[in-house]
Amino acid sequence: xxxxxxxxxxxxxxxxxxxxxxxxxxxxxxxxxxxxxxxxxxxxxxxxxxxxxxxxxxxxxxxxxxxxxxxxxxxxxxxxxxxxxxxxxxxxxxxxxxxxxxxxxxxxxxxxxxxxxxxxxxxxxxxxxxxxxxxxxxxxxxxxxxxxxxxxxxxxxxxxxxxxxxxxxxxxxxxxxxxxxxxxxxxxxxxxxxxx
Amino acid sequence: xxxxxxxxxxxxxxxxxxxxxxxxxxxxxxxxxxxxxxxxxxxxxxxxxxxxxxxxxxxxxxxxxxxxxxxxxxxxxxxxxxxxxxxxxxxxxxxxxxxxxxxxxxxxxxxxxxxxxxxxxxxxxxxxxxxxxxxxxxxxxxxxxxxxxxxxxxxxxxxxxxxxxxxxxxxxxxxxxxxxxxxxxxxxxxxxxxxxxxxxxxxxxxxxxxxxxxxxxxxxxxxxxxxxxxxxxxxxxxxxxxxxxxxxxxxxxxxxxxxxxxx
Numbered sequence: 001x002x003x004x005x006x007x008x009x010x011x012x013x014x015x016x017x018x019x020x021x022x023x024x025x026x027x028x029x030x031x032x033x034x035x036x037x038x039x040x041x042x043x044x045x046x047x048x049x050x051x052x053x054x055x056x057x058x059x060x061x062x063x064x065x066x067x068x069x070x071x072x073x074x075x076x077x078x079x080x081x082x083x084x085x086x087x088x089x090x091x092x093x094x095x096x097x098x099x100x101x102x103x104x105x106x107x108x109x110x111x112x113x114x115x116x117x118x119x120x121x122x123x124x125x126x127x128x129x130x131x132x133x134x135x136x137x138x139x140x141x142x143x144x145x146x147x148x149x150x151x152x153x154x155x156x157x158x159x160x161x162x163x164x165x166x167x168x169x170x171x172x173x174x175x176x177x178x179x180x181x182x183x184x185x186x187x188x189x190x191x192x193x194x195x196x
Numbered sequence: 197x198x199x200x201x202x203x204x205x206x207x208x209x210x211x212x213x214x215x216x217x218x219x220x221x222x223x224x225x226x227x228x229x230x231x232x233x234x235x236x237x238x239x240x241x242x243x244x245x246x247x248x249x250x251x252x253x254x255x256x257x258x259x260x261x262x263x264x265x266x267x268x269x270x271x272x273x274x275x276x277x278x279x280x281x282x283x284x285x286x287x288x289x290x291x292x293x294x295x296x297x298x299x300x301x302x303x304x305x306x307x308x309x310x311x312x313x314x315x316x317x318x319x320x321x322x323x324x325x326x327x328x329x330x331x332x333x334x335x336x337x338x339x340x341x342x343x344x345x346x347x348x349x350x351x352x353x354x355x356x357x358x359x360x361x362x363x364x365x366x367x368x369x370x371x372x373x374x375x376x377x378x379x380x381x382x383x384x385x386x387x388x389x390x391x392x393x394x395x396x397x398x399x400x401x402x403x404x405x406x407x408x409x410x411x412x413x414x415x416x417x418x419x420x421x422x423x424x425x426x427x428x429x430x431x432x433x434x435x436x437x438x439x440x441x442x443x444x445x446x447x448x449x450x451x452x453x454x455x456x457x458x459x
């Protein structure tokens with residue numbers, strides 16, 4: 001049991017990294033990775049929202065399954081996640097203002113992020129139980145944070161480097177992302193070899 | 197069809213191509229452009245959703261109150277996505293399995309919500325339908341142009357993924373002898389994986405930059421939330437404001453510390 005949970009966690013962080021292997025959540029990955037501090041805040045906010053979203057969507061899916069209206073899952077998930085983010089934002093603002101200051105500004109950006117809905121859908125598709133889906137969402141979230149931090153480091157270097165004119169801006173950033181993703185391919189099979 | 201209607205339709209395909217010029221919907225563009233078949237089916241699915249949601253939102257544009265418009269749009273879009281998902285599941289299951297998680301994720305594709313917000317809520321249903329169709333086909337064209345490179349060079353095949361319809365893929369860059377040994381193999385497998393997606397996408401945008409630079413250049417906003425039509429969904433913030441807010445928070449926290457120390 002513990003072994004399978006560890007496999008799910010490490011797979012989320014390394015081999016199936018949400019940004020660099022599954023290419024979800026690229027908008028924040030490219031948009032908010034210019035500075036370490038922003039990247040860190042965004043990463044933490046994503047972990048937080050993913051955890052909340054998985055915790056809420058799991059029982060909801062069970063309820064939909066029981067009522068035999070599974071096909072409504074996409075509509076229900078997106079609405080639940082969107083209102084959840086709003087709700088979390090209001091609560092943080094009211095009760096934990098210090099946390100709101102560091103995470104709050106990133107929260108609205110996450111609502112329409114495919115990474116969060118993607119994790120909820122993957123949990124359903126893989127048929128994870130509650131604990132496994134929570135562990136998986138934490139793993140995926142940490143994977144996102146790791147990718148953001150690594151790429152923020154790469155990016156600060158790119159800004160100072162000369163590049164051909166048509167490649168300036170987005171294209172060279174994408175190519176740098178490609179090289180970082182290649183590095184992550186090196187983790188292929190590591191988790192299986194370690195725990196398999 | 198008069199000229200302005202035609203230009204609404206064509207704009208999405210070339211001049212304002214959602215993926216290559218507006219840089220929207222990057223996630224599905226990189227993820228499903230691994231094969232020509234999945235690129236075309238994703239493009240068609242997104243086109244149907246765009247067409248449907250644009251028409252319905254345009255019809256309802258005088259009924260939906262402005263303050264709650266975004267949740268309303270999301271419900272309409274999600275309904276069309278569910279419809280497409282169910283139809284594909286019922287009639288062409290191999291395609292449904294091929295697209296997998298990316299089919300429900302059309303809901304959060306910024307192209308769909310962006311067109312609703314930017315075009316459909318201000319224009320009549322016919323124009324909105326043309327706009328949705330044009331943007332959808334533009335999305336398809338962008339996916340296809342990436343998929344052609346990635347499938348031929350990465351997988352070494354053409355039309356992979358149709359085996360269940362009795363269409364065998366054509367092997368171009370490799371040959372397997374009858375006893376199973378590889379005769380020759382010129383594939384670049386990394387192109388079919390995620391890094392190849394980033395690489396091909398980056399090079400394609402650079403090529404587009406080069407082409408459009410000759411024609412005076414397109415005004416492309418730097419890649420950040422400013423360039424994203426869903427930016428104002430994040431009601432209070434945009435990425436530039438985030439920088440400001442983050443520095444503000446930093447400053448205020450240091451100020452607080454100072455106050456604490458003084459106390």
